[in-house]
Amino acid sequence: MHLTRLALTDFRSYTEADVPLKPGVTIFSGPNGEGKTNLVEAVGYAATMASHRAAQDAPLIRKGADQAIIRAAISTGVHDALVEIELNAGRANRVRLNRTPLTRPRDVLGVLRTVLFAPEDLALVKGDPGERRRFLDDLLVAMAPRYAAVRADYDRVVKQRTALLKSAGPKGGPKGNRQSREAVTATLDVWDAHLARAGAELLVAREHLVNSLRPHVERSYTAVAGGDRGPAAIAYRRSFGSPVDNFAATHGERVRAAARALREALLEVRASELDRGVCLAGPHRDELELSVRDLPARGYASHGESWSMALALRLASFDLLRAGREDPVLILDDVFAELDEGRRDRLAALVAAAEQVLVTAAVPDDIPRLLAGVHFKVSAGTLTEVPGAP
Amino acid sequence: MYEGVIQHLIDELGRLPGVGPKGAQRIAFHLLATDPDDVRRLAAALIEMTERVRFCKTCGNVAEAEQCRICLDTRRDPAVLCVVEEPKDIAAVEKIREFRGRYHVLGGAISPIDGIGPDDLRVRELMARLADGAVTELILATDPNLEGEATATYIARLVKPMGIRVTRPASGLPVGGDLEYADEVTLGRAFEGRRLLDV
Numbered sequence: 001m002h003l004t005r006l007a008l009t010d011f012r013s014y015t016e017a018d019v020p021l022k023p024g025v026t027i028f029s030g031p032n033g034e035g036k037t038n039l040v041e042a043v044g045y046a047a048t049m050a051s052h053r054a055a056q057d058a059p060l061i062r063k064g065a066d067q068a069i070i071r072a073a074i075s076t077g078v079h080d081a082l083v084e085i086e087l088n089a090g091r092a093n094r095v096r097l098n099r100t101p102l103t104r105p106r107d108v109l110g111v112l113r114t115v116l117f118a119p120e121d122l123a124l125v126k127g128d129p130g131e132r133r134r135f136l137d138d139l140l141v142a143m144a145p146r147y148a149a150v151r152a153d154y155d156r157v158v159k160q161r162t163a164l165l166k167s168a169g170p171k172g173g174p175k176g177n178r179q180s181r182e183a184v185t186a187t188l189d190v191w192d193a194h195l196a197r198a199g200a201e202l203l204v205a206r207e208h209l210v211n212s213l214r215p216h217v218e219r220s221y222t223a224v225a226g227g228d229r230g231p232a233a234i235a236y237r238r239s240f241g242s243p244v245d246n247f248a249a250t251h252g253e254r255v256r257a258a259a260r261a262l263r264e265a266l267l268e269v270r271a272s273e274l275d276r277g278v279c280l281a282g283p284h285r286d287e288l289e290l291s292v293r294d295l296p297a298r299g300y301a302s303h304g305e306s307w308s309m310a311l312a313l314r315l316a317s318f319d320l321l322r323a324g325r326e327d328p329v330l331i332l333d334d335v336f337a338e339l340d341e342g343r344r345d346r347l348a349a350l351v352a353a354a355e356q357v358l359v360t361a362a363v364p365d366d367i368p369r370l371l372a373g374v375h376f377k378v379s380a381g382t383l384t385e386v387p388g389a390p
Numbered sequence: 391m392y393e394g395v396i397q398h399l400i401d402e403l404g405r406l407p408g409v410g411p412k413g414a415q416r417i418a419f420h421l422l423a424t425d426p427d428d429v430r431r432l433a434a435a436l437i438e439m440t441e442r443v444r445f446c447k448t449c450g451n452v453a454e455a456e457q458c459r460i461c462l463d464t465r466r467d468p469a470v471l472c473v474v475e476e477p478k479d480i481a482a483v484e485k486i487r488e489f490r491g492r493y494h495v496l497g498g499a500i501s502p503i504d505g506i507g508p509d510d511l512r513v514r515e516l517m518a519r520l521a522d523g524a525v526t527e528l529i530l531a532t533d534p535n536l537e538g539e540a541t542a543t544y545i546a547r548l549v550k551p552m553g554i555r556v557t558r559p560a561s562g563l564p565v566g567g568d569l570e571y572a573d574e575v576t577l578g579r580a581f582e583g584r585r586l587l588d589v
Contacts, residue, residue, distance in 0.1 A: 160501065163503045177505040183508075186544075187507060187508060
């Protein structure tokens, strides 16, 4: 798939912008702080209903305006789609698909699919486990949008259960109410059952995803790092000691087995959970382990190796998302400046064949020649097309 | 901001559920333009409600006497008890016009985030009602969301040793709707609870 047009109103630094887009490579260049990343951030938002830079929507709305609008026209070769998102300050956002309002904004997930590379990706390797869990969950939702609901359900169970555990502690629950351990234990069983059910579904989906990603990560790592660097590997580690039941034949059986294991694990850690007031077992504490040359990437890998790993994860996502379907839109936000020349060229070679690639860079010379295409200069929120090759 | 009295009214209206600041303002100015007799009738109804409406000592439904009309109705089946979260849920179930049992209002659902545990609900009263063995079926009609499900599971576990049949209304497809419009959660539940077609 590819974008044919991106139009913004009061989004970040843009009062108004309207960019025609074509398949192939499009480059946005210009000094820092002029609005390059804002453009690709808007594309990412239209695909995932979230920004890769801001946790809340408020910073996305131009200062002084009370709503921002993103319009993205998409062509898949078979049909065209128009996604329109209205971000409202202090009110629910509204989404229209082909001019029809959607009652549930998350129904728009999957219409536009993107894979975004950004300087923030280094945190996938060097950051907290939460970054890697979010990477898996975001990819899961991009592959099968129904996981947005599974994830939301699980988050809610964890919140409720944590609040309950806290109410047995010295400070009490979120409303300052304190309960005896006996009273908490009486309802804890119920929340355990719900946490196990919702958690098992998320857990099994993540494990399946990691298994599918593994060969792609191994291949992409070698391709990016070059030569005989590597091998790189990924593994999913549950937060509770239970062997993965490889004999469970169907997805349903695996989910049921994981739910049983998770419930048992919760019973085992119950005493320390009550002491500490936190949920100690479940997919919210699992880890995606990354390793390079059989050593954990976090802490051991060099800066260059960490970058290769981050790129390998994104490239592997791209491979998975495009398998058997149209290509997602590939976005390279300011990544070339972070890489040495060898990695730049190898990355360029890997992505050049994608249906559509959007690239931002402060210095156009950082972009390998292989990625030639339409070139826009971005300056103070206005775009000017540069004639000829960059 | 408006002067004194009108702003005071807007503030009070704005505290009502489902009424925002703009809605409150609209209602206030509507009342201002309405015949004073109509407004007085509304005020009288509000005061009458606070003075006369009580909660049924048996089931927790709204009542004008010690017990509500459903609990006093001897034609109701004492063997079937339907547990709901709020009195308004009784009105919803009553619309079926086929349920002839009695009700029990919990006054909410278990939600640790809001500091609501079983002790804050009318669970103890429910257990006391079940103690005499007259009830043979308990229908747990709490909301089909996480908190409602958790509440239903909690009560089902408490009641289990008593040997009472515990049921929960089915979740699934809305009647008269199109399959394609059902969301994936509802559709998933509907598939889970599918039944044999009797032909």
